[in-house]
Amino acid sequence: MRPDRGHRQLAVLLAPYLVGLIVLVLAPFAVTLALAFTEYDLIRPPRWTGTANLTALTADPIFRTALVNSLVFGAVAVPLRLLAALGLALLLHRRAPGTSTARTASVLPTAVPEIAYGLLWLWLLNPLYGPISQVLRLGGTNGLTVFGRTPPQWLTDPADARAAIVLMSLFTIGEMFVILLAARRALPPDVYELAALEDATAWDVLRRITLPLIAPVLGLLLIRDAIGSLQFSFVPALVVTDGGPPPYATTYIPLFAYRNAFEYLRYGYAAAATLVMLLLTVAAVALQWRLLRRYGRFHSQ
Amino acid sequence: MTGTGLELAGVSAAYRQAPVLHELDLRVARGELLVVLGPSGAGKSTLLRVVAGLQPATTGRVLIGGRDVTDLRPGRRNVSMVFQSYALFPHLTALDNITFGLEVRDVPRAAARERAVTAATAVGCAHLLDRRPGQLSGGERQRVALARAMVREPDLFLLDEPLSNLDVELRTETRGELKALHARLGVTTVHVTHDQTEALVLADRLAVLRDGRLEQLGTPDEIWRTPATLFVARFVGSPAMNVxxxxxxxxxxxxxxxxxxxxxxxxxxxxxxxxxxxxxxxxxxxxxxxxxxxxxxxxxxxxxxxxxxxxxxxxxxxxxxxxxxxxxxxxxxxxxxxxxxxx
The missing domain is CATH 2.40.50.140 (Nucleic acid-binding proteins)
Incomplete structure (x- = not known):
């Protein structure tokens, strides 16, 4: 076989993916990039405005709120999600009665369509008949908790609503769980037997063996989830809290961009917000990459 | 130096319902080097794992230095083991690998370090202490694993085919060093192997295992000159004995x-x-x-x-x-x- 036939075959096989990448990802990205410097409302043709959108964003208090909300959400939700997935993976990596059911249960919420998941939580969080509030009111009187306090007002109090969005995100960790489960199961068993012979405590084993050995996987998941966190706040905020309660307590950047584009028809402005989100993502990845590289140099051979 | 280093009394073990060891009785004198020899699947490694407590004995008692350890967890038996794979921690330097057992037992860092250097010097790997397992050759890893087993001064050494991953030349050399090391430390040792030359050279006494039963227990001379069964006679010696x-x-x-x-x-x-x-x-x-x-x-x-x-x-x-x-x-x-x- 001549070498160029191999190349041609490779090109043919890659073509569908490359077409998809260009049409569905790169082209919209280029359009967004261009729109960010224009004013466009779908009716009149786009008008070049230079950096006016970006300057307007910096002065926009709603955008500033959305930015802070997104950053806080990422900073709180990502470590908690990673911790939850790691905890479940370490708990369920052994073969024992009930573990396969528990593993399935851990992955299942991730498989639920996002909108349905949001609607389900709308019911779970309902202050009157929602199961979560009912459980919290158990043993209390007059609709208060057993400690005599008001249960969290998930949908009406700004801080509680933000917590609700984080809470919702803690159950869609199926992918991370599966990856960590596989990573833990791939670790050599004899190393753990040696630790048992040395009478290492569970804490020592976790700290000195398990965590260092799966650190590369954890690092990868951290980067991936940080990228994702800017996006997966969108559906809960849209469906469950509707960006509220006032003042814009759960308006994150994706929702901000969505509202501006599809409700206020300010496409240029929305594109500029998206651009900021993209830059944030790149910055977050670069920062974590540097940290991981430094750790990696010191950790692996 | 008299007394019993290790005693197995009627020990059986199973791997997923399938019996592997059948009511094994075995006594190892204190300071003795016992080599357990047998073909693959004879239960050699299982024997070692039962002694270490990594696998439960379904019947019988295990005594180390006269102390009944049958129901104690591995960490409470004061045994050290060298695994066939060496089981070194890939993320730790040789020094940290050696001091691991001391550090989890809360020995102060400086003292642990000092003892690690002594142990590493004894097995000739003191110059490797700041390297990670990935940077070491097979023989060097084996030395680090040995130093790690020695550093805690256990009552019993368990060596699970420690030489099988080395090339022939290094194996012969290390075999001699192991023997000298045992002579110097005098710790009761159980050494598992399927290599009969290794067994004959190293052993004070030799236990030949077949299908989870003891075929013969004796000095290398006794095993060679008066094999108790046809199996022992044919298993020890290469080429095998004519029948x-x-x-x-x-x-x-x-x-x-x-x-x-x-x-x-x-x-x-x-x-x-x-x-x-x-x-x-x-x-x-x-x-x-x-x-x-x-x-x-x-x-x-x-x-x-x-x-x-x-x-x-x-x-x-x-x-x-x-x-x-x-x-x-x-x-x-x-x-x-x-x-x-x-x-």
Whole structure:
């Protein structure tokens, strides 16, 4: 076989993916990039405005709120999600009665369509008949908790609503769980037997063996989830809290961009917000990459 | 230095319902080096894991230094183990690997370091302490694993085929060092191997295991000169001992007339004499290994016999030679394969 036939075959096989990448990802990205410097409302043709959108964003208090909300959400939700997935993976990596059911249960919420998941939580969080509030009111009187306090007002109090969005995100960790489960199961068993012979405590084993050995996987998941966190706040905020309660307590950047584009028809402005989100993502990845590289140099051979 | 280092009393073990060890009784004197020898699947590693507590004994008791440890967890038995894979922590330097057991037992860092350096010096890996396992060769890893096992001064060393991952040259060298190390430290040691040379060289006493049962326990000399069963006789020695039926084509010189006909006669390849008088046999093949040659001979109507002869007087393949063996070199076994005393 001549070498160029191999190349041609490779090109043919890659073509569908490359077409998809260009049409569905790169082209919209280029359009967004261009729109960010224009004013466009779908009716009149786009008008070049230079950096006016970006300057307007910096002065926009709603955008500033959305930015802070997104950053806080990422900073709180990502470590908690990673911790939850790691905890479940370490708990369920052994073969024992009930573990396969528990593993399935851990992955299942991730498989639920996002909108349905949001609607389900709308019911779970309902202050009157929602199961979560009912459980919290158990043993209390007059609709208060057993400690005599008001249960969290998930949908009406700004801080509680933000917590609700984080809470919702803690159950869609199926992918991370599966990856960590596989990573833990791939670790050599004899190393753990040696630790048992040395009478290492569970804490020592976790700290000195398990965590260092799966650190590369954890690092990868951290980067991936940080990228994702800017996006997966969108559906809960849209469906469950509707960006509220006032003042814009759960308006994150994706929702901000969505509202501006599809409700206020300010496409240029929305594109500029998206651009900021993209830059944030790149910055977050670069920062974590540097940290991981430094750790990696010191950790692996 | 007298007393019992390790005692197994009626120990059985199973792997997923399938029995692996059958009511094993074994005593190892304090300071003794016992080599457990057997083919794959004989239960050697299981024996070690039961002693270490990594696998439960389904029956029987395990005593280390007279202390019943059957129900103690591995960390409370004060044993050290060198795994076949060495089980070094890939993310830790050699030094941190060696001090691991001390640090989890809250020995101060400086003291742990000092003891690690002493142990590393004893096995000759002191210059490797700041490297990680990925940067070490097989032999160097093995030394680090040994140093890690030594550093805690255990009551019992368990070595699970520690030399099997080394190349032949290094294995021979390390074998000698292991022996010297044991002589110096005097810690009771159980060393598992399937390599008979390693077993014969290292052992104070040798336990030959087959299908989870003890075939024979004795000094290397006893195992070699008076194998208790046909299995031991054929398993120890390379090439394996020849076995012929008592009434067969080859009759040893000086065989007693009253020998029951169901006896089996075993003799080592070294005992076979070629030339002169004896039974006629065809030379099927000759393997030359340096100074030695192994001739595979087929007497008329009999099984193939192996003879070890000097390479410079070896017969040519395809020729017919005379084969004889002296009665003094013959081991006699009954029909069930057990040694018959007094020939």
């Amino acid at each position: 012929v039926p008592a009434g067969g084509p080859l009759t040893p010189e000086g065989i007693p007339a009253d020998l029951p006909p169901d006896r089996q006669l075993g003799f080592r390849p070294e005992a076979v004499r070629l030339g002169g008088t004896g039974t006629a046999a065809v030379v099927e093949r000759v393997d030359v290994v340096g100074e030695d040659a192994y001739a595979y001979l087929r007497p008329d109507g009999g099984p193939v016999l192996t003879a070890r002869v000097p390479a410079n007087s070896r017969p040519a393949a395809g020729t017919t030679v005379r084969v004889a063996v002296g009665w003094a070199d013959v081991h006699v076994f009954d029909a069930a394969g057990r040694r018959v005393a007094g020939r």
